Amino acid sequence: MSVVLMQHALLLAMVLFALGTIGVLMRRNLIVMLMSIEIMLNAAGLAFIAAGSRWGQADGQVMFILILALAAAEVAVGLALILRLYQRLGTLDADAANQMRG
Amino acid sequence: MAFYIAAAVAVLATALVIINLNVVHALLCLVTSFLAVAIVFYVLGAPFAAALEVIVYAGAIMVLFVFVLIMLNTGGAAIQQERHWLTRWIWVGPIGFSAILLGEFVYLLWRVPVTAASGALVQPRQVGALLFGPYLLGVELASMLLLAGLVGAYHLGRTDRKGANEHGGKKQ
Amino acid sequence: MLSPLAFIPAFPLLGFAILFVTAGLLPKRCITTIGVGSVGIAAILALIVMVAFLGAPKPYTEVVWTWIAVSGLTPHVGFYLDALSGLMMLVVAFVSFLIHLYSAEFMSTDEGYSRYFAYMNLFVASMLVLVLADNLLFLYLGWEGVGLCSYLLIGFWYRDPANGLAARKAFVVTRVGDTAMAIGLFVLFTNLGTLDIQPLMQHAVAHWPVGSTLPIVAAALLLGGALGKSAQLPLQTWLPDAMAGPTPVSALIHAATMVTAGVYLIARMHVLYGLAPPVQTAVAVIGALTLLLAGFSALNQTDLKRILAYSTISQIGYMFLALGVGAWSAAIFHFMTHAFFKALLFLSAGVVVQRLGEEHDIFKMGGLRGRLPLAFWTFLIGSISLAALPLIDAGFYSKDLILWEAWSDGTLGPWLWAAGLIGALLTAIYIFRAVFVVFFGPLKLEPTGLTGLRIAIPLVVLSILALVAGFVEIPPYLGNVPAFSQFMQSSLPAPPAPVSAGSILELMLSASAAVVAVLGVGIAYIAFRRRPAFLEALVRSPACLALQHFWETGWGLDWLYDRAVVRPFLWVARIDQGDVIDRFYSGLASLSQAAYRQLSESETGRVRRYATGITAGSIVLIAILVFA
Numbered sequence: 041m042s043v044v045l046m047q048h049a050l051l052l053a054m055v056l057f058a059l060g061t062i063g064v065l066m067r068r069n070l071i072v073m074l075m076s077i078e079i080m081l082n083a084a085g086l087a088f089i090a091a092g093s094r095w096g097q098a099d100g101q102v103m104f105i106l107i108l109a110l111a112a113a114e115v116a117v118g119l120a121l122i123l124r125l126y127q128r129l130g131t132l133d134a135d136a137a138n139q140m141r142g
Numbered sequence: 143m144a145f146y147i148a149a150a151v152a153v154l155a156t157a158l159v160i161i162n163l164n165v166v167h168a169l170l171c172l173v174t175s176f177l178a179v180a181i182v183f184y185v186l187g188a189p190f191a192a193a194l195e196v197i198v199y200a201g202a203i204m205v206l207f208v209f210v211l212i213m214l215n216t217g218g219a220a221i222q223q224e225r226h227w228l229t230r231w232i233w234v235g236p237i238g239f240s241a242i243l244l245g246e247f248v249y250l251l252w253r254v255p256v257t258a259a260s261g262a263l264v265q266p267r268q269v270g271a272l273l274f275g276p277y278l279l280g281v282e283l284a285s286m287l288l289l290a291g292l293v294g295a296y297h298l299g300r301t302d303r304k305g306a307n308e309h310g311g312k313k314q
Numbered sequence: 315m316l317s318p319l320a321f322i323p324a325f326p327l328l329g330f331a332i333l334f335v336t337a338g339l340l341p342k343r344c345i346t347t348i349g350v351g352s353v354g355i356a357a358i359l360a361l362i363v364m365v366a367f368l369g370a371p372k373p374y375t376e377v378v379w380t381w382i383a384v385s386g387l388t389p390h391v392g393f394y395l396d397a398l399s400g401l402m403m404l405v406v407a408f409v410s411f412l413i414h415l416y417s418a419e420f421m422s423t424d425e426g427y428s429r430y431f432a433y434m435n436l437f438v439a440s441m442l443v444l445v446l447a448d449n450l451l452f453l454y455l456g457w458e459g460v461g462l463c464s465y466l467l468i469g470f471w472y473r474d475p476a477n478g479l480a481a482r483k484a485f486v487v488t489r490v491g492d493t494a495m496a497i498g499l500f501v502l503f504t505n506l507g508t509l510d511i512q513p514l515m516q517h518a519v520a521h522w523p524v525g526s527t528l529p530i531v532a533a534a535l536l537l538g539g540a541l542g543k544s545a546q547l548p549l550q551t552w553l554p555d556a557m558a559g560p561t562p563v564s565a566l567i568h569a570a571t572m573v574t575a576g577v578y579l580i581a582r583m584h585v586l587y588g589l590a591p592p593v594q595t596a597v598a599v600i601g602a603l604t605l606l607l608a609g610f611s612a613l614n615q616t617d618l619k620r621i622l623a624y625s626t627i628s629q630i631g632y633m634f635l636a637l638g639v640g641a642w643s644a645a646i647f648h649f650m651t652h653a654f655f656k657a658l659l660f661l662s663a664g665v666v667v668q669r670l671g672e673e674h675d676i677f678k679m680g681g682l683r684g685r686l687p688l689a690f691w692t693f694l695i696g697s698i699s700l701a702a703l704p705l706i707d708a709g710f711y712s713k714d715l716i717l718w719e720a721w722s723d724g725t726l727g728p729w730l731w732a733a734g735l736i737g738a739l740l741t742a743i744y745i746f747r748a749v750f751v752v753f754f755g756p757l758k759l760e761p762t763g764l765t766g767l768r769i770a771i772p773l774v775v776l777s778i779l780a781l782v783a784g785f786v787e788i789p790p791y792l793g794n795v796p797a798f799s800q801f802m803q804s805s806l807p808a809p810p811a812p813v814s815a816g817s818i819l820e821l822m823l824s825a826s827a828a829v830v831a832v833l834g835v836g837i838a839y840i841a842f843r844r845r846p847a848f849l850e851a852l853v854r855s856p857a858c859l860a861l862q863h864f865w866e867t868g869w870g871l872d873w874l875y876d877r878a879v880v881r882p883f884l885w886v887a888r889i890d891q892g893d894v895i896d897r898f899y900s901g902l903a904s905l906s907q908a909a910y911r912q913l914s915e916s917e918t919g920r921v922r923r924y925a926t927g928i929t930a931g932s933i934v935l936i937a938i939l940v941f942a
Contacts, residue, residue, distance in 0.1 A: 047251050047252075047254075048145070048146075048149075049145075049182070049186060050247075050251060051247075051248070051251060052149045052152065052153070052182065054244060054247040054248070054251075055153055055244065056152065056153065056156055056175075056179075057243075058240040058241075058243055058244045059153070059156045059157060059159075059160060059240070060156070060160075061236065061239065061240045061243065061929060062160055062233075062236040062237055062239075062240045063159065063160035064236075064922070064925050065235065065236035065239065065240075065922055065925055065926055065929065066160065066232055066233060066236045067160065067227075068224075068227045068922070069165060069224060069227075071165055071207065071210065071211065071214075072159075072160070072165060072168055073921075073922075074207075075159060075168065075169065075172055075207065076159070076160060078172070078199075078203065079156055079159065079160075079172070079175070082175075082176065082179060082195075082199065085191075085195075086179055086182065086183070089183050089186055089188050089191050090186060092188065092264070093186040093187050093188060093262070093264070096187075096262035096264065097264070097268075098264050098265075098268040098269040098271075098272045099272065100188065100191075100264075101188050101190055101191045101264060101269045102269060102272050102273055102277050102280070104188075104191050104194070105191075105194065105269070105273070105284075106277075106280055106281075106284050108194060108195075108198050108199065109284040109285075109287060109288055110284070110287065111199070111203060112198060112202065112203060112288065112291070113287050113288050113290065113291030113292075114291070115203045115206055115207075116206065116291045116292065116294075116295040117291050117294045117295050117298065119206055119207070119210045119295070120294070120295040120298035120299045121298060122210065123210065123213065123214075123298070123299065124298055126214055127301075132214065132216070133223075133227075134920065134921050134922055135920045135922070137919070137920075137921065138918060138919030138920050139919060140917070140919040141917055141918050141919030141920075235926065236926075239926070239929050239930065239933065242933050243929070243932075243933055243936070246933065246936050246937060246940055249940060250940055
């Protein structure tokens with residue numbers, strides 16, 4: 041394995057995270073928003089792996105596994121909610137669910 | 143070298159995800175992105191994580207997305223809608239925010255003296271040892287979380303008459 | 315025999331308290347007994363006290379208790395009896411009693427019978443307190459009390475909003491005067507350290523040189539109060555409108571007693587006015603102007619009571635004229651005779667009005683001489699006294715005295731005398747105009763009902779007094795009975811030009827006054843009985859009509875006050891409707907409301923907005939962590 045600068049790995053993670061943020065803020069489609077959140081979670085996991093690789097320990101991977109579990113559970117519940125919302129609103133528009141406005 | 147190629151692919155694929163008008167296409171691009179990230183993991187000396195990324199993230203979670211998309215049965219009208227929603231000026235705010243965020247992180251990074259990451263391979267055995275050792279509690283909590291997710295998703299996903307009536311009843 | 319002094323105002327006050335508490339629940343005979351009886355007892359006590367005083371004419375003070383005890387200010391509830399207050403007390407009590415007796419029958423069918431007597435009793439109590447008070451604060455209490463009762467009684471028939479308006483007008487205009495008087499009291503107290511009248515007078519003489527600013531200021535302010543209460547220029551606009559009240563009220567309050575409170579105040583504070591000669595001159599000038607103004611206005615009124623109201627203003631102008639030239643006892647003498655004949659005029663006018671079914675317009679009346687003989691003779695006697703026809707009536711002696719004293723006063727003397735003479739002519743004309751129009755000529759309106767004993771007795775008594783009351787002060791060339799002025803000498807200084815014996819000038823002045831009065835009767839006779847054609851034509855000419863209208867509305871002063879004072883005030887009130895000061899506080903409230911509305915705009919319910927918020931917040935947090 042060639043030596044990779046930790047900075048670069050972390051930079052990649054950050055770029056992916058920024059892209060995920062853009063996706064969440066920009067898109068109106070609920071599924072795309074959820075996908076963007078997955079991107080952000082993935083980026084966070086990448087950061088952990090990079091940090092673990094720096095020290096050569098397995099802790100980074102352990103954190104990644106936990107994040108993975110978290111992402112799985114969240115996706116399951118999130119998609120179920122999206123299905124429910126679609127039944128209610130008839131659309132996947134995130135702005136349509138604004139009955140809690142003040 | 144492989145790292146940089148894989149990184150470039152990941153970034154490109156992710157960019158395509160957020161720009162794409164067709165949700166299915168975006169989904170496929172996301173899968174590509176995850177696969178690229180898995181390669182990055184492998185390069186960084188975490189083969190176990192790479193495998194998990196492919197199996198769980200790209201394999202399970204994305205497949206869930208696909209199933210939901212199938213159920214939602216969105217067609218050409220959806221693409222038109224997306225085009226309508228995605229106007230030119232929508233980008234400005236989010237890109238601005240993210241740029242600031244990125245700038246802060248870059249600044250943080252560059253303050254720290256450059257350290258080389260050791261590309262030492264971390265065996266799955268070590269990961270397992272940690273999981274059953276210091277991180278046992280975390281694992282148990284994660285399993286409880288998964289259980290909660292399971293139950294929640296099952297309940298939310300129920301579409302029998304009883305659930306519908308409850309909703310109808312509450313609508314008053 | 316000295317202790318009854320404090321009981322004199324106490325009995326009417328007790329009567330008021332009983333009637334107030336029982337609020338109309340008592341049977342009518344009870345109410346009458348309490349209402350008339352309390353004032354009757356006061357009158358009897360006043361008589362007893364005065365008889366005792368005549369026997370031992372030494373002024374004395376009777377302090378009942380200390381009202382306020384603050385360091386430096388300790389006014390008492392105290393009564394002071396000397397010739398001035400004694401005479402006024404006697405006249406007030408006696409005339410009030412007669413009028414109460416009259417009211418017992420006059421108001422017998424009114425549904426506010428108990429309320430009426432309650433207010434009247436309170437009034438008599440306040441008026442007696444006013445004249446008997448030994449310190450200015452207690453006097454001011456009585457002053458305000460009569461003002462309150464005036465308001466209550468003018469607006470007695472409160473269901474008609476016009477009456478309420480008249481009452482309000484009276485109260486507001488006199489309030490202007492009352493405020494001036496209060497400020498005057500402040501000036502007096504802060505500079506002389508006390509409000510007890512006798513010590514105050516001594517301090518003033520000791521500390522203030524004649525003609526310095528402080529006595530002028532204090533005297534002018536007190537004069538302001540007197541002008542308001544006595545309806546003189548410029549605060550006289552309320553009195554004609556005050557005729558909206560019942561006739562006995564007009565007789566008692568707005569003819570015989572309350573409106574003379576100003577005269578009493580100035581007479582009581584004569585020392586102060588002696589220290590402020592410019593103000594005293596102003597009193598005389600105001601008196602002269604007012605008597606002319608009111609005389610012209612009375613000439614053009616068609617409402618019987620308004621004629622008498624303007625007549626009151628005019629006659630009080632005479633009293634002010636007398637006070638202004640230093641003829642203190644002459645003013646009080648005229649007050650006494652005026653109380654008798656003016657009350658008589660009002661009471662008999664009341665009989666006429668009531669018997670004609672509340673008709674006030676004199677041109678709708680006529681020929682009542684045969685139908686209402688009692689009213690006719692009493693009104694005639696009152697008119698003779700008012701016009702000061704020579705020798706036979708009381709008015710002649712008092713007015714004559716005033717005119718002589720006016721002539722003798724310094725440089726303004728002849729002018730003041732001329733004003734008084736013209737005023738006498740006008741008086742004779744307007745009152746006999748009323749006599750001839752109402753009681754002579756063809757019968758226009760048939761009177762109904764009967765006049766009972768309780769109305770007749772006061773009318774007869776007052777008629778007798780209106781004729782003979784003048785004989786206590788007869789000038790030397792007619793009989794020389796200076797009893798009144800000698801009696802008053804103990805409390806009021808002698809006039810600057812005492813009536814001397816056998817001066818040709820005096821005789822001529824007296825004769826001219828007599829001639830003028832008779833001339834006035836003659837003019838009225840010709841104008842309103844014979845009605846020659848040329849006079850009718852003259853009167854109907856446009857210039858004359860305009861002049862008539864101008865005089866009828868009180869020389870346009872009501873209009874002036876409305877434009878100059880009332881409307882600007884209402885305008886200011888209207889533009890400040892939102893209350894500028896309040897705006898600050900309500901502005902704070904609306905500011906927070908606006909902020910709330912703005913903030914609630916941010917609750918769009920849209921997830922992306924919230925995500926944006928989270929992102930922004932985390933950026934800021936990280937920035938703080940990174941850069942700080």
